[in-house]
Amino acid sequence: xxxxxxxxxxxxxxxxxxxxxxxxxxxHVDVRLTAPDxxxxxxxxxxxxxPEAGGPLELVIEVLDDGExxxxxHETAEAGDEIEIRGPIGGHxxxxxxxxxxxxxxxxxxxxxxxxSMLRHRAARAAESRALLLVAARSADQxxxxxxxxxxxxxxxxxxxxxxxxxxxxxxxxxxxxRVDREMMTELLERLGEPPRYVFVCGxxxxxxxxxxxxxxxxxxxxVVRTERYGx
Amino acid sequence: xxxxxxKGRRPPPETSGRIPPGQxxxxxxxxxxxxxxxxxxxxxxxxxxxVGPKRLASWNWDExxxxxxxxxxxxxxxxxxxxxLDTTWRGVSIDELLSAAGVAAPTRFLLAHSYDGYSTNxxxxxxxxxxxxxxxxxxxEPLAPEHGGPARLLVPHLYFWKSAxxxxxxxxxxxxxxxxxxxxxxxxxxxxxxxxRYTGD
Numbered sequence: 001x002x003x004x005x006x007x008x009x010x011x012x013x014x015x016x017x018x019x020x021x022x023x024x025x026x027x028h029v030d031v032r033l034t035a036p037d038x039x040x041x042x043x044x045x046x047x048x049x050x051p052e053a054g055g056p057l058e059l060v061i062e063v064l065d066d067g068e069x070x071x072x073x074h075e076t077a078e079a080g081d082e083i084e085i086r087g088p089i090g091g092h093x094x095x096x097x098x099x100x101x102x103x104x105x106x107x108x109x110x111x112x113x114x115x116x117s118m119l120r121h122r123a124a125r126a127a128e129s130r131a132l133l134l135v136a137a138r139s140a141d142q143x144x145x146x147x148x149x150x151x152x153x154x155x156x157x158x159x160x161x162x163x164x165x166x167x168x169x170x171x172x173x174x175x176x177x178x179r180v181d182r183e184m185m186t187e188l189l190e191r192l193g194e195p196p197r198y199v200f201v202c203g204x205x206x207x208x209x210x211x212x213x214x215x216x217x218x219x220x221x222x223x224v225v226r227t228e229r230y231g232x
Numbered sequence: 233x234x235x236x237x238x239k240g241r242r243p244p245p246e247t248s249g250r251i252p253p254g255q256x257x258x259x260x261x262x263x264x265x266x267x268x269x270x271x272x273x274x275x276x277x278x279x280x281x282x283v284g285p286k287r288l289a290s291w292n293w294d295e296x297x298x299x300x301x302x303x304x305x306x307x308x309x310x311x312x313x314x315x316x317l318d319t320t321w322r323g324v325s326i327d328e329l330l331s332a333a334g335v336a337a338p339t340r341f342l343l344a345h346s347y348d349g350y351s352t353n354x355x356x357x358x359x360x361x362x363x364x365x366x367x368x369x370x371x372x373e374p375l376a377p378e379h380g381g382p383a384r385l386l387v388p389h390l391y392f393w394k395s396a397x398x399x400x401x402x403x404x405x406x407x408x409x410x411x412x413x414x415x416x417x418x419x420x421x422x423x424x425x426x427x428x429r430y431t432g433d
Contacts, residue, residue: 032254035234092413222348229262
Protein backbone atom coordinates (compact mmCIF):
# COMPACT_ATOMS: atom_id res chain seq x y z
CA UNK A 1 0.00 0.00 0.00
CA UNK A 2 1.20 3.50 -0.89
CA UNK A 3 -0.23 6.69 0.58
CA UNK A 4 -0.68 10.14 -0.95
CA UNK A 5 -2.29 13.19 0.72
CA UNK A 6 -5.12 14.78 -1.28
CA UNK A 7 -6.47 17.53 0.97
CA UNK A 8 -5.99 18.33 4.66
CA UNK A 9 -8.54 15.67 5.63
CA UNK A 10 -8.27 13.26 2.74
CA UNK A 11 -5.61 10.79 1.65
CA UNK A 12 -5.43 8.27 -1.16
CA UNK A 13 -4.38 4.70 -0.39
CA UNK A 14 -3.06 2.69 -3.31
CA UNK A 15 -3.75 -0.98 -2.71
CA UNK A 16 -2.30 -3.69 -4.92
CA UNK A 17 -4.70 -6.66 -4.99
CA UNK A 18 -3.01 -10.03 -4.56
CA UNK A 19 -5.42 -11.63 -7.00
CA UNK A 20 -6.76 -10.48 -10.37
CA UNK A 21 -9.30 -7.76 -9.65
CA UNK A 22 -11.68 -6.37 -12.24
CA UNK A 23 -14.33 -3.83 -11.42
CA UNK A 24 -16.66 -1.25 -12.90
CA UNK A 25 -16.41 2.49 -12.35
CA UNK A 26 -18.46 3.43 -9.28
CA UNK A 27 -17.96 0.22 -7.31
CA HIS A 28 -16.47 0.00 -3.84
CA VAL A 29 -14.51 -2.43 -1.71
CA ASP A 30 -14.95 -3.52 1.86
CA VAL A 31 -11.89 -3.00 4.02
CA ARG A 32 -11.49 -5.23 7.06
CA LEU A 33 -9.14 -4.41 9.92
CA THR A 34 -8.33 -7.06 12.51
CA ALA A 35 -6.95 -6.38 16.00
CA PRO A 36 -4.60 -8.88 17.68
CA ASP A 37 -7.46 -10.27 19.80
CA UNK A 38 -9.57 -10.96 16.69
CA UNK A 39 -11.84 -7.93 16.93
CA UNK A 40 -12.68 -6.70 13.44
CA UNK A 41 -13.96 -3.46 11.99
CA UNK A 42 -15.21 -3.15 8.43
CA UNK A 43 -15.96 -0.17 6.22
CA UNK A 44 -16.74 0.39 2.57
CA UNK A 45 -14.61 2.71 0.43
CA UNK A 46 -15.18 3.67 -3.18
CA UNK A 47 -12.54 3.10 -5.82
CA UNK A 48 -11.26 6.27 -7.51
CA UNK A 49 -9.04 4.65 -10.12
CA UNK A 50 -10.28 3.70 -13.57
CA PRO A 51 -11.10 0.04 -14.29
CA GLU A 52 -8.58 -0.07 -17.15
CA ALA A 53 -5.81 1.58 -15.17
CA GLY A 54 -4.23 -1.68 -14.00
CA GLY A 55 -1.89 -1.55 -11.05
CA PRO A 56 -3.09 -0.57 -7.60
CA LEU A 57 -6.64 0.41 -6.69
CA GLU A 58 -6.93 3.94 -5.41
CA LEU A 59 -9.09 4.16 -2.28
CA VAL A 60 -9.79 7.62 -0.93
CA ILE A 61 -10.37 8.03 2.80
CA GLU A 62 -11.49 11.15 4.61
CA VAL A 63 -10.64 11.23 8.29
CA LEU A 64 -13.75 11.43 10.46
CA ASP A 65 -13.38 13.01 13.90
CA ASP A 66 -15.32 10.30 15.68
CA GLY A 67 -14.27 7.53 13.34
CA GLU A 68 -12.66 4.19 14.06
CA UNK A 69 -11.28 3.03 10.72
CA UNK A 70 -10.49 6.35 9.04
CA UNK A 71 -8.27 7.57 11.93
CA UNK A 72 -6.40 4.26 11.73
CA UNK A 73 -5.65 4.92 8.07
CA HIS A 74 -4.67 8.54 8.64
CA GLU A 75 -2.60 8.15 11.79
CA THR A 76 -1.31 4.59 11.94
CA ALA A 77 -1.23 2.98 8.50
CA GLU A 78 2.06 3.28 6.61
CA ALA A 79 3.25 2.65 3.12
CA GLY A 80 3.98 -1.04 2.71
CA ASP A 81 1.28 -2.22 5.11
CA GLU A 82 -1.00 -5.03 4.04
CA ILE A 83 -4.72 -4.39 4.19
CA GLU A 84 -7.51 -6.92 3.78
CA ILE A 85 -10.01 -5.91 1.12
CA ARG A 86 -13.00 -7.59 -0.42
CA GLY A 87 -14.81 -6.74 -3.59
CA PRO A 88 -15.64 -5.23 -5.91
CA ILE A 89 -19.09 -4.55 -4.47
CA GLY A 90 -22.11 -2.75 -5.88
CA GLY A 91 -24.02 -3.34 -9.09
CA HIS A 92 -26.16 -0.20 -9.27
CA UNK A 93 -24.02 2.90 -8.81
CA UNK A 94 -21.86 1.93 -11.79
CA UNK A 95 -21.25 3.32 -15.25
CA UNK A 96 -19.34 2.11 -18.28
CA UNK A 97 -18.64 3.92 -21.52
CA UNK A 98 -20.87 1.38 -23.25
CA UNK A 99 -23.82 2.63 -21.19
CA UNK A 100 -23.62 5.91 -23.09
CA UNK A 101 -24.43 9.47 -22.10
CA UNK A 102 -25.00 12.32 -21.58
CA UNK A 103 -23.76 11.87 -18.07
CA UNK A 104 -24.51 14.17 -15.15
CA UNK A 105 -22.39 13.64 -12.06
CA UNK A 106 -23.02 15.41 -8.78
CA UNK A 107 -20.66 14.86 -5.87
CA UNK A 108 -20.46 16.39 -2.41
CA UNK A 109 -17.16 16.21 -0.51
CA UNK A 110 -15.72 12.70 -0.74
CA UNK A 111 -18.76 11.81 -2.85
CA UNK A 112 -16.52 12.72 -5.78
CA UNK A 113 -14.60 9.44 -5.40
CA UNK A 114 -16.78 6.97 -7.37
CA UNK A 115 -17.51 9.76 -9.88
CA UNK A 116 -13.77 10.20 -10.37
CA SER A 117 -13.49 6.58 -11.39
CA MET A 118 -16.23 7.19 -13.98
CA LEU A 119 -14.50 10.31 -15.32
CA ARG A 120 -11.11 8.59 -15.51
CA HIS A 121 -12.75 5.64 -17.24
CA ARG A 122 -14.49 8.00 -19.65
CA ALA A 123 -11.20 9.75 -20.45
CA ALA A 124 -9.29 6.48 -20.84
CA ARG A 125 -11.86 5.28 -23.35
CA ALA A 126 -12.10 8.65 -25.14
CA ALA A 127 -15.88 8.78 -24.73
CA GLU A 128 -17.47 11.49 -26.85
CA SER A 129 -20.89 11.89 -25.25
CA ARG A 130 -21.36 14.94 -23.08
CA ALA A 131 -20.62 14.91 -19.37
CA LEU A 132 -20.94 17.45 -16.60
CA LEU A 133 -19.59 17.15 -13.08
CA LEU A 134 -20.68 19.33 -10.21
CA VAL A 135 -18.48 18.94 -7.16
CA ALA A 136 -19.32 20.63 -3.88
CA ALA A 137 -16.87 21.42 -1.09
CA ARG A 138 -16.29 24.08 1.52
CA SER A 139 -13.38 25.62 -0.33
CA ALA A 140 -11.40 25.12 -3.53
CA ASP A 141 -8.50 23.50 -1.68
CA GLN A 142 -10.88 20.89 -0.28
CA UNK A 143 -12.00 19.73 -3.72
CA UNK A 144 -10.42 16.29 -3.97
CA UNK A 145 -8.69 15.82 -7.36
CA UNK A 146 -9.22 19.51 -8.21
CA UNK A 147 -6.19 19.88 -10.47
CA UNK A 148 -6.84 16.64 -12.27
CA UNK A 149 -10.49 17.59 -12.78
CA UNK A 150 -9.58 20.96 -14.25
CA UNK A 151 -7.07 19.24 -16.55
CA UNK A 152 -9.70 16.71 -17.62
CA UNK A 153 -12.01 19.59 -18.49
CA UNK A 154 -9.44 20.98 -20.92
CA UNK A 155 -8.90 17.68 -22.69
CA UNK A 156 -10.76 16.88 -25.93
CA UNK A 157 -14.36 15.89 -25.09
CA UNK A 158 -13.58 16.62 -21.47
CA UNK A 159 -16.41 16.99 -18.96
CA UNK A 160 -17.75 20.39 -17.97
CA UNK A 161 -16.53 20.82 -14.39
CA UNK A 162 -18.45 23.07 -12.01
CA UNK A 163 -17.39 23.78 -8.44
CA UNK A 164 -19.86 24.77 -5.71
CA UNK A 165 -17.90 26.21 -2.79
CA UNK A 166 -19.87 26.98 0.34
CA UNK A 167 -17.15 29.02 2.08
CA UNK A 168 -14.96 30.32 -0.69
CA UNK A 169 -14.97 32.65 -3.66
CA UNK A 170 -15.96 31.32 -7.05
CA UNK A 171 -12.93 32.29 -9.10
CA UNK A 172 -13.87 30.58 -12.32
CA UNK A 173 -16.79 31.64 -14.48
CA UNK A 174 -19.63 29.22 -13.97
CA UNK A 175 -18.60 28.13 -10.49
CA UNK A 176 -20.78 28.83 -7.49
CA UNK A 177 -19.97 30.32 -4.10
CA UNK A 178 -22.79 28.59 -2.29
CA ARG A 179 -24.22 25.22 -1.31
CA VAL A 180 -26.13 23.16 -3.85
CA ASP A 181 -29.73 24.14 -4.36
CA ARG A 182 -32.64 23.63 -6.73
CA GLU A 183 -31.80 26.54 -8.99
CA MET A 184 -28.27 25.23 -9.43
CA MET A 185 -29.64 21.88 -10.61
CA THR A 186 -31.80 23.61 -13.23
CA GLU A 187 -28.77 25.56 -14.46
CA LEU A 188 -26.63 22.42 -14.64
CA LEU A 189 -29.22 20.75 -16.85
CA GLU A 190 -29.17 23.79 -19.15
CA ARG A 191 -25.39 23.69 -19.35
CA LEU A 192 -25.38 19.98 -20.11
CA GLY A 193 -27.60 20.94 -23.04
CA GLU A 194 -29.17 17.52 -23.56
CA PRO A 195 -31.30 15.47 -21.15
CA PRO A 196 -28.98 13.22 -19.14
CA ARG A 197 -29.18 9.51 -19.81
CA TYR A 198 -27.61 8.76 -16.44
CA VAL A 199 -27.34 10.86 -13.33
CA PHE A 200 -25.12 9.80 -10.43
CA VAL A 201 -25.34 11.68 -7.15
CA CYS A 202 -23.04 10.85 -4.24
CA GLY A 203 -22.55 12.60 -0.93
CA UNK A 204 -24.08 13.04 2.49
CA UNK A 205 -27.79 12.36 2.78
CA UNK A 206 -28.85 16.05 2.96
CA UNK A 207 -26.68 16.80 -0.07
CA UNK A 208 -28.18 13.91 -2.06
CA UNK A 209 -31.72 14.87 -1.03
CA UNK A 210 -31.27 18.48 -2.15
CA UNK A 211 -29.62 17.56 -5.43
CA UNK A 212 -32.03 14.78 -6.38
CA UNK A 213 -35.16 16.73 -5.46
CA UNK A 214 -33.84 19.66 -7.48
CA UNK A 215 -33.20 17.42 -10.45
CA UNK A 216 -36.55 15.64 -10.34
CA UNK A 217 -38.34 18.99 -9.85
CA UNK A 218 -36.53 20.18 -12.99
CA UNK A 219 -38.00 17.28 -14.92
CA UNK A 220 -35.34 14.57 -14.71
CA UNK A 221 -36.99 11.15 -14.46
CA UNK A 222 -36.30 9.48 -11.11
CA UNK A 223 -35.50 6.28 -13.00
CA VAL A 224 -32.29 7.76 -14.49
CA VAL A 225 -31.01 9.03 -11.12
CA ARG A 226 -28.79 6.73 -9.08
CA THR A 227 -27.66 7.70 -5.62
CA GLU A 228 -25.10 6.72 -3.07
CA ARG A 229 -25.31 8.24 0.38
CA TYR A 230 -22.77 8.07 3.11
CA GLY A 231 -22.50 9.25 6.65
CA UNK A 232 -25.00 9.38 9.41
CA UNK B 233 -4.82 -11.46 9.02
CA UNK B 234 -3.87 -9.11 11.87
CA UNK B 235 -3.73 -5.49 10.72
CA UNK B 236 -0.49 -3.92 11.92
CA UNK B 237 -1.12 -1.33 14.61
CA UNK B 238 -4.91 -1.66 14.63
CA LYS B 239 -6.45 -1.74 18.07
CA GLY B 240 -10.03 -0.82 17.26
CA ARG B 241 -12.79 0.70 19.27
CA ARG B 242 -14.89 -1.93 20.98
CA PRO B 243 -18.61 -1.41 21.30
CA PRO B 244 -19.70 -0.26 24.77
CA PRO B 245 -19.99 -3.24 27.18
CA GLU B 246 -23.72 -2.66 27.72
CA THR B 247 -24.29 -3.43 24.03
CA SER B 248 -22.53 -6.78 24.34
CA GLY B 249 -24.20 -9.45 22.24
CA ARG B 250 -26.29 -6.96 20.32
CA ILE B 251 -23.85 -5.78 17.61
CA PRO B 252 -23.30 -8.39 14.88
CA PRO B 253 -19.81 -9.04 13.50
CA GLY B 254 -18.36 -6.29 11.31
CA GLN B 255 -21.00 -3.78 12.43
CA UNK B 256 -20.45 -0.58 14.36
CA UNK B 257 -22.87 1.25 16.59
CA UNK B 258 -24.50 4.46 15.42
CA UNK B 259 -26.86 6.76 17.27
CA UNK B 260 -27.87 8.57 14.07
CA UNK B 261 -30.21 7.13 11.52
CA UNK B 262 -28.27 7.02 8.25
CA UNK B 263 -30.17 6.95 4.98
CA UNK B 264 -29.26 4.63 2.12
CA UNK B 265 -31.26 4.27 -1.03
CA UNK B 266 -30.66 3.57 -4.67
CA UNK B 267 -32.31 6.68 -6.07
CA UNK B 268 -34.28 9.82 -5.27
CA UNK B 269 -36.70 9.73 -2.37
CA UNK B 270 -40.20 9.29 -3.85
CA UNK B 271 -42.91 11.60 -2.52
CA UNK B 272 -45.94 9.38 -2.11
CA UNK B 273 -49.34 11.06 -1.90
CA UNK B 274 -51.51 9.56 0.83
CA UNK B 275 -54.64 10.21 -1.23
CA UNK B 276 -53.46 7.78 -3.88
CA UNK B 277 -51.45 5.45 -1.62
CA UNK B 278 -52.47 1.82 -1.68
CA UNK B 279 -51.12 -1.46 -0.44
CA UNK B 280 -51.74 -4.79 -2.15
CA UNK B 281 -51.29 -8.36 -1.07
CA UNK B 282 -50.96 -10.75 -3.98
CA VAL B 283 -49.91 -14.22 -4.93
CA GLY B 284 -48.06 -14.29 -8.23
CA PRO B 285 -50.01 -11.87 -10.45
CA LYS B 286 -53.28 -12.42 -8.58
CA ARG B 287 -54.55 -9.79 -6.15
CA LEU B 288 -55.63 -11.12 -2.75
CA ALA B 289 -56.55 -7.85 -1.05
CA SER B 290 -55.74 -4.17 -1.13
CA TRP B 291 -56.21 -1.22 1.16
CA ASN B 292 -56.15 2.54 0.77
CA TRP B 293 -54.44 4.70 3.41
CA ASP B 294 -57.48 5.10 5.66
CA GLU B 295 -58.41 1.44 5.42
CA UNK B 296 -54.86 0.37 6.16
CA UNK B 297 -54.60 2.65 9.17
CA UNK B 298 -57.85 1.24 10.53
CA UNK B 299 -56.27 -2.23 10.83
CA UNK B 300 -55.07 -3.24 14.33
CA UNK B 301 -51.49 -2.09 14.92
CA UNK B 302 -48.62 -3.39 16.99
CA UNK B 303 -45.51 -1.75 18.41
CA UNK B 304 -42.11 -3.26 17.69
CA UNK B 305 -38.88 -2.55 19.59
CA UNK B 306 -35.86 -3.76 17.71
CA UNK B 307 -32.18 -3.35 16.93
CA UNK B 308 -31.52 -2.76 13.24
CA UNK B 309 -28.46 -3.63 11.18
CA UNK B 310 -27.55 -2.13 7.81
CA UNK B 311 -25.29 -4.01 5.40
CA UNK B 312 -23.25 -0.80 5.06
CA UNK B 313 -21.90 -1.67 8.54
CA UNK B 314 -23.98 0.37 10.98
CA UNK B 315 -26.26 -0.95 13.68
CA UNK B 316 -28.78 1.08 15.64
CA LEU B 317 -30.20 -0.18 18.92
CA ASP B 318 -33.58 0.23 20.56
CA THR B 319 -35.64 1.56 17.69
CA THR B 320 -39.42 1.75 18.10
CA TRP B 321 -41.88 1.25 15.29
CA ARG B 322 -45.61 0.89 14.96
CA GLY B 323 -47.57 -0.67 12.17
CA VAL B 324 -49.63 -3.56 10.92
CA SER B 325 -48.25 -7.08 11.26
CA ILE B 326 -48.11 -9.35 8.25
CA ASP B 327 -50.17 -11.83 10.29
CA GLU B 328 -52.87 -9.17 10.59
CA LEU B 329 -52.81 -8.48 6.85
CA LEU B 330 -53.22 -12.17 6.04
CA SER B 331 -56.04 -12.42 8.54
CA ALA B 332 -57.76 -9.32 7.14
CA ALA B 333 -57.45 -10.81 3.68
CA GLY B 334 -58.93 -14.04 5.00
CA VAL B 335 -56.08 -16.24 3.80
CA ALA B 336 -53.21 -18.27 5.18
CA ALA B 337 -49.75 -17.53 3.80
CA PRO B 338 -50.08 -19.04 0.31
CA THR B 339 -46.42 -19.75 -0.50
CA ARG B 340 -43.05 -20.03 1.26
CA PHE B 341 -41.51 -16.88 -0.23
CA LEU B 342 -42.44 -13.32 -1.00
CA LEU B 343 -41.22 -10.21 -2.74
CA ALA B 344 -41.83 -6.78 -1.25
CA HIS B 345 -42.41 -4.12 -3.91
CA SER B 346 -41.99 -0.37 -3.54
CA TYR B 347 -43.14 2.87 -5.14
CA ASP B 348 -39.67 3.52 -6.59
CA GLY B 349 -39.54 0.17 -8.36
CA TYR B 350 -37.40 -1.44 -5.67
CA SER B 351 -38.05 -5.00 -4.60
CA THR B 352 -36.55 -7.42 -2.10
CA ASN B 353 -37.20 -11.07 -1.27
CA UNK B 354 -37.89 -12.55 2.15
CA UNK B 355 -38.97 -16.05 3.15
CA UNK B 356 -42.56 -16.03 4.38
CA UNK B 357 -41.58 -17.64 7.68
CA UNK B 358 -39.43 -14.56 8.39
CA UNK B 359 -42.38 -12.16 8.33
CA UNK B 360 -45.18 -14.20 9.94
CA UNK B 361 -45.48 -15.14 13.60
CA UNK B 362 -44.99 -11.50 14.61
CA UNK B 363 -41.62 -11.17 12.88
CA UNK B 364 -42.56 -8.59 10.26
CA UNK B 365 -44.77 -5.53 10.06
CA UNK B 366 -45.65 -2.79 7.62
CA UNK B 367 -44.37 0.14 9.67
CA UNK B 368 -46.25 3.44 9.65
CA UNK B 369 -44.45 5.27 12.45
CA UNK B 370 -40.91 5.48 13.77
CA UNK B 371 -40.19 6.83 17.25
CA UNK B 372 -43.84 7.79 17.62
CA GLU B 373 -43.87 9.99 14.51
CA PRO B 374 -45.19 9.31 11.02
CA LEU B 375 -42.42 7.65 9.04
CA ALA B 376 -40.40 10.34 7.21
CA PRO B 377 -40.08 10.00 3.42
CA GLU B 378 -36.31 9.47 3.53
CA HIS B 379 -36.79 6.60 5.99
CA GLY B 380 -39.41 4.97 3.80
CA GLY B 381 -42.64 6.82 4.61
CA PRO B 382 -45.55 6.59 4.33
CA ALA B 383 -44.96 2.88 4.94
CA ARG B 384 -42.07 0.43 4.90
CA LEU B 385 -41.63 -3.23 5.53
CA LEU B 386 -39.84 -3.91 8.82
CA VAL B 387 -38.01 -7.23 9.23
CA PRO B 388 -35.46 -6.21 11.83
CA HIS B 389 -33.69 -9.55 12.24
CA LEU B 390 -32.39 -9.35 8.64
CA TYR B 391 -30.04 -6.73 7.15
CA PHE B 392 -32.04 -3.58 6.72
CA TRP B 393 -32.18 -3.53 2.92
CA LYS B 394 -34.79 -6.29 3.37
CA SER B 395 -37.00 -3.77 5.17
CA ALA B 396 -38.15 -2.20 1.91
CA UNK B 397 -38.92 1.52 1.99
CA UNK B 398 -42.02 3.02 0.32
CA UNK B 399 -43.57 -0.44 0.18
CA UNK B 400 -46.81 -0.84 -1.76
CA UNK B 401 -47.18 -4.60 -2.19
CA UNK B 402 -46.22 -7.98 -0.84
CA UNK B 403 -46.24 -10.60 -3.55
CA UNK B 404 -46.13 -14.25 -2.53
CA UNK B 405 -44.00 -16.33 -4.90
CA UNK B 406 -43.57 -20.06 -5.44
CA UNK B 407 -39.79 -19.77 -5.55
CA UNK B 408 -37.28 -17.53 -3.78
CA UNK B 409 -36.93 -14.81 -6.43
CA UNK B 410 -34.11 -12.27 -6.18
CA UNK B 411 -35.05 -8.62 -5.67
CA UNK B 412 -33.21 -5.42 -6.58
CA UNK B 413 -30.04 -5.73 -4.51
CA UNK B 414 -30.10 -9.52 -4.57
CA UNK B 415 -29.71 -9.29 -8.36
CA UNK B 416 -26.76 -6.93 -7.81
CA UNK B 417 -24.53 -9.10 -5.67
CA UNK B 418 -26.25 -9.03 -2.29
CA UNK B 419 -27.24 -12.09 -0.29
CA UNK B 420 -30.58 -13.82 -0.85
CA UNK B 421 -31.30 -14.09 2.90
CA UNK B 422 -29.18 -11.49 4.72
CA UNK B 423 -28.72 -12.68 8.30
CA UNK B 424 -26.49 -10.11 10.05
CA UNK B 425 -25.37 -12.60 12.68
CA UNK B 426 -23.97 -14.86 9.97
CA UNK B 427 -22.65 -11.84 8.03
CA UNK B 428 -24.61 -12.79 4.93
CA ARG B 429 -23.82 -9.56 3.11
CA TYR B 430 -23.04 -10.70 -0.41
CA THR B 431 -23.77 -13.55 -2.77
CA GLY B 432 -21.85 -16.58 -1.58
CA ASP B 433 -21.51 -15.47 2.08
